[in-house]
Amino acid sequence: MKRREFLILPASALGGTLLYTLAREPVRLQAQNGNVSIPLRFFSAAQGRVIAAACARIFPSDAAGPGAPEAGVVIYIDRQLAGPYGRDKYRYTKGPFVASTPEHGYQGKETPREIYRAGIDSLAGFADLTAEEQDNQLRSIEGSTFFQMLRAHTIEGMFCDPMHGGNAGLIGWQLIGFPGPQMSYRDEIDKYQGQSYRPKPVSLQDVVGHPVRGWEEEKDT
Amino acid sequence: VKTLKPVNVVIVGGGWTGLAMANEVTGRTSLSVLVLERGAPRSIAEYAEGMDELDYAIRLRMMQNIAEETITHRHSPRDPAVPVRQYGSFLPGSGVGGAGEHWNGISFRFLETQFVLATHLKEKFGAAHLPENLTVQDWGVTYNDLEPHYWRGEQMMGISGKAGNIGGEKRPGGNVFEGPRRNEYPLPPLRSTDAGLRFKNAAESLGYHPFPTPSANLSEDYRNPDGISRPGCVYCGYCERFGCMIGAKAQPTNTLLPLLVSRKTFAIRTGCWVRRVVHKGGHATGVQYVDANGQEVFQPADAVVLATFTLNNVRLLALSKIGTPYSPATGRGTLGKNLTHQAGGASTRIFFDHSLNAFMGSGSLGMMMADFDGDHAFTGSEGVLRGGMISLSSLGSRPIASFGAYPGGSVKSNWGSEWKAASLAWWDKVSGLGFTGEHLAYRENFMDLDPQYTDKMGDPLLRFTLDWTEHEYRQSAYAAGIQTKIAKAMGVRFDESHPSDRRYNVVQYQSTHIQGGAVMGTSPGNSVVNTNLQHWNLPNLWVIGASAFPQNASGNPTLTALALTYRAADAFIASHGRQSKRSG
Numbered sequence: 001m002k003r004r005e006f007l008i009l010p011a012s013a014l015g016g017t018l019l020y021t022l023a024r025e026p027v028r029l030q031a032q033n034g035n036v037s038i039p040l041r042f043f044s045a046a047q048g049r050v051i052a053a054a055c056a057r058i059f060p061s062d063a064a065g066p067g068a069p070e071a072g073v074v075i076y077i078d079r080q081l082a083g084p085y086g087r088d089k090y091r092y093t094k095g096p097f098v099a100s101t102p103e104h105g106y107q108g109k110e111t112p113r114e115i116y117r118a119g120i121d122s123l124a125g126f127a128d129l130t131a132e133e134q135d136n137q138l139r140s141i142e143g144s145t146f147f148q149m150l151r152a153h154t155i156e157g158m159f160c161d162p163m164h165g166g167n168a169g170l171i172g173w174q175l176i177g178f179p180g181p182q183m184s185y186r187d188e189i190d191k192y193q194g195q196s197y198r199p200k201p202v203s204l205q206d207v208v209g210h211p212v213r214g215w216e217e218e219k220d221t
Numbered sequence: 222v223k224t225l226k227p228v229n230v231v232i233v234g235g236g237w238t239g240l241a242m243a244n245e246v247t248g249r250t251s252l253s254v255l256v257l258e259r260g261a262p263r264s265i266a267e268y269a270e271g272m273d274e275l276d277y278a279i280r281l282r283m284m285q286n287i288a289e290e291t292i293t294h295r296h297s298p299r300d301p302a303v304p305v306r307q308y309g310s311f312l313p314g315s316g317v318g319g320a321g322e323h324w325n326g327i328s329f330r331f332l333e334t335q336f337v338l339a340t341h342l343k344e345k346f347g348a349a350h351l352p353e354n355l356t357v358q359d360w361g362v363t364y365n366d367l368e369p370h371y372w373r374g375e376q377m378m379g380i381s382g383k384a385g386n387i388g389g390e391k392r393p394g395g396n397v398f399e400g401p402r403r404n405e406y407p408l409p410p411l412r413s414t415d416a417g418l419r420f421k422n423a424a425e426s427l428g429y430h431p432f433p434t435p436s437a438n439l440s441e442d443y444r445n446p447d448g449i450s451r452p453g454c455v456y457c458g459y460c461e462r463f464g465c466m467i468g469a470k471a472q473p474t475n476t477l478l479p480l481l482v483s484r485k486t487f488a489i490r491t492g493c494w495v496r497r498v499v500h501k502g503g504h505a506t507g508v509q510y511v512d513a514n515g516q517e518v519f520q521p522a523d524a525v526v527l528a529t530f531t532l533n534n535v536r537l538l539a540l541s542k543i544g545t546p547y548s549p550a551t552g553r554g555t556l557g558k559n560l561t562h563q564a565g566g567a568s569t570r571i572f573f574d575h576s577l578n579a580f581m582g583s584g585s586l587g588m589m590m591a592d593f594d595g596d597h598a599f600t601g602s603e604g605v606l607r608g609g610m611i612s613l614s615s616l617g618s619r620p621i622a623s624f625g626a627y628p629g630g631s632v633k634s635n636w637g638s639e640w641k642a643a644s645l646a647w648w649d650k651v652s653g654l655g656f657t658g659e660h661l662a663y664r665e666n667f668m669d670l671d672p673q674y675t676d677k678m679g680d681p682l683l684r685f686t687l688d689w690t691e692h693e694y695r696q697s698a699y700a701a702g703i704q705t706k707i708a709k710a711m712g713v714r715f716d717e718s719h720p721s722d723r724r725y726n727v728v729q730y731q732s733t734h735i736q737g738g739a740v741m742g743t744s745p746g747n748s749v750v751n752t753n754l755q756h757w758n759l760p761n762l763w764v765i766g767a768s769a770f771p772q773n774a775s776g777n778p779t780l781t782a783l784a785l786t787y788r789a790a791d792a793f794i795a796s797h798g799r800q801s802k803r804s805g
Contacts, residue, residue, distance in 0.1 A: 059636070062641070089286075089288060090286055091287060092287050093288060096673070103722070103725065104305075105309060106307065156279065173620065185457060189456040190413060193418070194415060195576070196575070207272070
């Protein structure tokens, strides 16, 4: 059994976020000061630090608004990798594995978990570099399957429903003005033409009135 | 292998065509019908909980699990085939209702000329001016044969639209290029978005004839002739790749299943993976399948109907050694020939100076124009034989997929602060002009069994040999030129369409409109099934759905697959329904 690992984050970044523990119990983080410990499902604490640092360069917190650190993107990625997606339960993985043309997409044998492990190994010491050094290092791996996956996962973690561990406090949706899943736009669809309509964002749980579990919570069979 | 209690009719696949056939047979005869569905049951309650972009639109939770079965692809017989390892260019559905649960609801009738395409092209352009590898065929049924069946489908679903041709009289505001309808659509069109109206005005200013996309998502509350009531669409934007949480989108589970579940002669079993059609002496005797508990069983039946997606209809015939596999080298054999995938290369991104509120939308909400559909606009000098439709769709945009769109060249990197700023500045101001084109059939595009890769049962996968030809490239370039004219007339900033890929690409989503392989026709020499979709070799085996289409029309296929199913059901009942319950 893997030793339980925690990611230490400043609580101010994640006020009021609903998270699931390793025991799959929902916990609401209320701390506004100091640090919080978030139990990890897949990453070690050191791996989590590297990924958190890389996501923070891909989708930075800057003058334009909050980014990957505030949205909890690393938590999202940790949960995806721990779940069925991370072990390729939904990809065709029978061999033989042969290299092909770009029109055939990723043909490798490695699962997302394996791609992340190797990618993180290639970023040893990354979390302690300056922002400029981090950018240079990321630029040098831009073409890799690992980086393309990390970039896609960062956007997913910014804008997914918070049940998946990212978009904490709907911060990603607030950033762009996406209202979340709403039950009806029947009266709005042909109003507001030429002007923006921005109802207050809601999560899926808000809409259906009870917690909904993401696919990553599916029990391994 | 355990043998189960016999039934009169076993139908493989519980999507639109399978449940429509089941509904006809159980509604009009006393025959017992069993539907075998590979996926899970569906309920409307799970669709509200499914309004989640990540799980459903990105991870594709409603699709077949590709780990269990996929296809392999090669561009030509000279290339090695490799498996499609993750979904890309098409998305086969699974579960009761099939892809009819998570479709967009776009509901076209095909052009009159489509049904007689081989004859028509020879007449119009001359045989000498057609590519020598062209294998398009006449369907053996005409638009007029199908018109009443189209109308039944439109009433059942409650199609919302504007007719452009009623009894030969052209109606402005509808598609004036379509074949004559006997009736106006059951419901008026969906409401229009800002972007859709801008497209309409621009197209009209250029002398084109835009019309609202015909939609199975109801514009108003509707009660169909079967007495099934459904509410009007609320434009929630969770439509394509999602089941409808209120039932406004016509789905097999909210139109056909409610009728079927009350009938004693109907049964559906889920989790059943059919591996073979069993046959002896020119007769199907039933199907062999692995049930939800993993047990291999034999289900005897008097008649077998294959009603799965194109891919599996063809694969089941091949695995069951029914019919003669097609050979592109000799042109002999019929099983697997005329593989087509609706063309859609041209795509022009357009940018507005204000927010579009594009999160509001519906899977079939949009404006289209058919001025370059079919060949009415072509003289032979354009290098294009058949075109397609240009559209602006308001499907409902969601944040993961829509973030990161901005005018080309705005920023150098696709990550980091500059990228983030550009993406934020342009979010919700971006739309696009799309294209759906006819895909002609060619001698070298076909399906057979892969010699190497297998599914979870160890059965060979289906292999695609498929590539674009010069015609699709020209067709796409022509459409891109029209899109540019429209974008200019709209007065918006735009990125010109990239030249379409010369090579078929399995990564980029295109449409799930893959057709052919078990095509219909007028003789066993040119087709797998007759014009009633009855197998030429086994008279009690019926193969229904888009696998029967000899080539790909520009319009989306669902309504035509359904119309052909209704027509096939009449023939099926005449042939097997001795114990007819009521007449007509």
